[in-house]
Amino acid sequence: MNENAIYRPEQHAIYQPKNRSLKWLEVRLPILSLAHSSFVAYPTPRNLNYWWAFGAILSFLLGAQIVTGVVLAMHYTPHVDHAFNSVEHIMRDVNWGWLLRYAHAVGASMFFLAAYVHMFRGLYYGSYKDPREVLWILGVIILLLMIMTGFMGYVLPWGQMSFWAATVITNLFSAIPVFGESIVTWLWGGYSVGNPTLNRFYSLHYLLPFVILGVVVLHVWALHVSGQNNPAGVEPRSKQETVPFTPHATIKDLFLTVVFCILYAWFVFYLPNYLGHPDNNIPANPSVTPTHIVPEWYYLPFYAILRAVPNKLLGVLFLMASIVILAFVPWLDTSKVRSASYRPLYRQFFWVFAAVCVGLGWLGSKPAEGNYVLAARVLTAWYFIHFLIILPLLGLVERPKPLPASISEATLRKAPGAAVASGAAAPER
Amino acid sequence: MSGTSKICALALAGALAVLGITAAGAEESEIPPRVEWSFAGPFGIYDEAQLQRGFKIYREVCQACHALSLLSFRNLADPGGPGFSPAQVKAIAAEYKITDGPNDQGEMFERPGRPADHFPSPYPNEQAGRAAHNGVLPPDLSVITKARGYERGFPWFVFDIFTQYQEEGPDYVVALLQGYENPPPGFSMPEGAQYNKYFPGHALQMPPILTDGQVEYTDGTPADVPHYAQDVTAFLQWAAEPHLVARKRVGLQVMIFLVVFAGLLYFTKKKVWSSVPGHA
Numbered sequence: 001m002n003e004n005a006i007y008r009p010e011q012h013a014i015y016q017p018k019n020r021s022l023k024w025l026e027v028r029l030p031i032l033s034l035a036h037s038s039f040v041a042y043p044t045p046r047n048l049n050y051w052w053a054f055g056a057i058l059s060f061l062l063g064a065q066i067v068t069g070v071v072l073a074m075h076y077t078p079h080v081d082h083a084f085n086s087v088e089h090i091m092r093d094v095n096w097g098w099l100l101r102y103a104h105a106v107g108a109s110m111f112f113l114a115a116y117v118h119m120f121r122g123l124y125y126g127s128y129k130d131p132r133e134v135l136w137i138l139g140v141i142i143l144l145l146m147i148m149t150g151f152m153g154y155v156l157p158w159g160q161m162s163f164w165a166a167t168v169i170t171n172l173f174s175a176i177p178v179f180g181e182s183i184v185t186w187l188w189g190g191y192s193v194g195n196p197t198l199n200r201f202y203s204l205h206y207l208l209p210f211v212i213l214g215v216v217v218l219h220v221w222a223l224h225v226s227g228q229n230n231p232a233g234v235e236p237r238s239k240q241e242t243v244p245f246t247p248h249a250t251i252k253d254l255f256l257t258v259v260f261c262i263l264y265a266w267f268v269f270y271l272p273n274y275l276g277h278p279d280n281n282i283p284a285n286p287s288v289t290p291t292h293i294v295p296e297w298y299y300l301p302f303y304a305i306l307r308a309v310p311n312k313l314l315g316v317l318f319l320m321a322s323i324v325i326l327a328f329v330p331w332l333d334t335s336k337v338r339s340a341s342y343r344p345l346y347r348q349f350f351w352v353f354a355a356v357c358v359g360l361g362w363l364g365s366k367p368a369e370g371n372y373v374l375a376a377r378v379l380t381a382w383y384f385i386h387f388l389i390i391l392p393l394l395g396l397v398e399r400p401k402p403l404p405a406s407i408s409e410a411t412l413r414k415a416p417g418a419a420v421a422s423g424a425a426a427p428e429r
Numbered sequence: 430m431s432g433t434s435k436i437c438a439l440a441l442a443g444a445l446a447v448l449g450i451t452a453a454g455a456e457e458s459e460i461p462p463r464v465e466w467s468f469a470g471p472f473g474i475y476d477e478a479q480l481q482r483g484f485k486i487y488r489e490v491c492q493a494c495h496a497l498s499l500l501s502f503r504n505l506a507d508p509g510g511p512g513f514s515p516a517q518v519k520a521i522a523a524e525y526k527i528t529d530g531p532n533d534q535g536e537m538f539e540r541p542g543r544p545a546d547h548f549p550s551p552y553p554n555e556q557a558g559r560a561a562h563n564g565v566l567p568p569d570l571s572v573i574t575k576a577r578g579y580e581r582g583f584p585w586f587v588f589d590i591f592t593q594y595q596e597e598g599p600d601y602v603v604a605l606l607q608g609y610e611n612p613p614p615g616f617s618m619p620e621g622a623q624y625n626k627y628f629p630g631h632a633l634q635m636p637p638i639l640t641d642g643q644v645e646y647t648d649g650t651p652a653d654v655p656h657y658a659q660d661v662t663a664f665l666q667w668a669a670e671p672h673l674v675a676r677k678r679v680g681l682q683v684m685i686f687l688v689v690f691a692g693l694l695y696f697t698k699k700k701v702w703s704s705v706p707g708h709a
Contacts, residue, residue, distance in 0.1 A: 269680025
């Protein structure tokens with residue numbers, strides 16, 4: 001591949017302020033030209049489909065979570081005696097408190113939904129491959145931070161599920177040999193989940209979203225260095241194969257963000273408790289264990305993996321490995337072809353893998369007994385086989401379809417008539 | 430290629446078969462019948478008369494054992510609720526004795542309730558409640574319809590997203606109030622418990638409390654257990670979700686806005702992209 005032939009994102013018009021005071025600012029802090037080159041002139045491949053809008057949707061959701069969360073924090077009391085009632089106070093007495101609280105709780109689910117779609121898009125189109133490995137790894141770090149943040153947020157209402165989720169998850173650390181018990185005591189700030197635990201979870205739940213924001217900045221930075229991948233998986237080679245971020249990507253992302261908000265609003269206004277668990281409306285009670293302790297839906301696949309392994313320490317290691325393994329995908333996938341559109345075998349295994357993840361999610365919600373455990377073991381095995389065996393092997397045995405020479409050719413191949421017609425009507429700029 | 434696709438299909442079919450087997454082995458539990466609620470669905474609102482009847486049942490029956498501590502008397506006059514007038518709320522509140530204080534002499538004292546007061550608990554403390562009921566504290570009913578429910582199972586939980594079925598809690602509470610039966614032969618009943626076919630484990634510490642004609646209805650609604658059960662459950666649903674009516678009303682406005690806005694954005698997007706080859 002001739003690197004010089006690839007159209008690089010930095011080869012675009014530099015912002016030149018005309019206003020005097022803006023010129024003054026530009027010399028001292030070129031923040032406007034940075035914003036301009038990042039979000040206006042930044043060239044995006046012209047063949048991006050709607051799956052590429054989920055980055056924008058996630059940015060919107062992060063903002064929405066921070067705004068609703070900051071206001072909720074003004075009314076919430078992080079104390080074991082008051083936390084449950086302070087959440088109910090928000091729901092009942094704070095103006096629009098019910099909206100803030102439901103938007104925040106449902107928002108967490110929407111955040112994970114969008115993140116999972118975003119990740120599966122990356123897996124399908126090979127967005128993690130050279131030169132986007134660091135971009136992908138930053139995404140895995142964001143996922144880890146999201147998991148921690150979401151878990152701690154779920155503990156704050158101090159209902160039965162909050163308390164028992166905190167107990168179960170913090171107890172995982174007791175599986176660590178020798179130091180396990182001491183670490184758990186240190187995490188709790190006592191000898192059981194109690195007020196110190198709630199206080200530190202509250203503090204960290206407030207802190208971590210801003211850490212996520214910081215990593216998101218790095219993620220976007222890395223994206224803007226390598227440029228976006230695209231459904232064809234070949235780099236844009238000329239200016240004609242890209243469109244400026246504004247207005248093309250902005251309007252497209254905005255459109256899909258609003259469509260996504262319809263789904264979000266559907267849950268906030270009509271099904272606000274659908275994604276939660278009734279037991280979390282019972283105040284935390286250390287002496288009563290719920291019949292089934294289940295995490296939020298977005299942790300269910302990982303929970304299924306944890307419980308599928310008979311040994312506690314191994315279960316925890318598998319749980320960790322199921323997330324950490326994602327960081328190694330750029331090297332586990334040995335195929336040089338990015339897009340699954342040109343990888344007939346990988347495409348099928350991708351969908352099997354997606355079905356396995358959904359299956360694990362369903363099993364995570366079921367009690368760990370009988371056939372459920374057996375099924376969870378089969379699917380857990382497949383989860384790791386997919387990454388450790390299938391991905392490396394496919395690159396060696398698969399015969400990919402011929403790649404298009406360029407994005408233009410990919411678009412032409414897809415809809416020859418339409419592209420020719422519109423090309424004739426509107427000559428390329 | 431086709432060989433591998435067959436392998437994939439087999440793997441998927443195998444996984445699904447395992448899932449199918451496990452689905453068949455789910456636990457047995459009586460499913461509460463569906464009730465037609467006025468507050469269900471996208472246009473749901475509370476029926477004022479029903480909430481008032483339900484409140485009457487709470488006051489005359491449930492209140493002896495169950496607290497409603499998250500509610501204030503003033504909530505009874507809030508929009509979207511039972512629709513009591515402020516004067517009525519004042520009169521209702523005054524019927525309750527509230528422990529207040531300490532006063533200037535450092536002593537607690539009792540005074541008549543005010544609209545701003547929360548409903549007082551029937552027990553001075555949790556232990557007193559347990560002591561009075563065989564060691565089991567009758568739960569606070571403030572969010573009971575959200576704190577109870579039943580498992581919908583696959584595929585119903587998928588359909589629920591589209592049908593907006595959110596009334597598992599109320600359906601369960603209505604069923605529970607009428608679900609008392611003689612225990613099947615061989616069922617070992619703990620002391621003081623009652624057999625209830627909807628209660629998980631079936632041994633419920635609460636006795637059947639509603640009887641026909643027990644509470645007087647003045648609006649012509651039949652004064653029988655099925656109506657009592659539904660009315661008090663509707664009241665408790667309002668207690669758990671006092672802003673439900675506002676939520677659904679605002680929801681409709683938000684939905685209309687989002688759909689129109691998305692439509693406008695779609696055509697704007699089309700216009701912007703019309704000059705790009707390959708995009709009509």
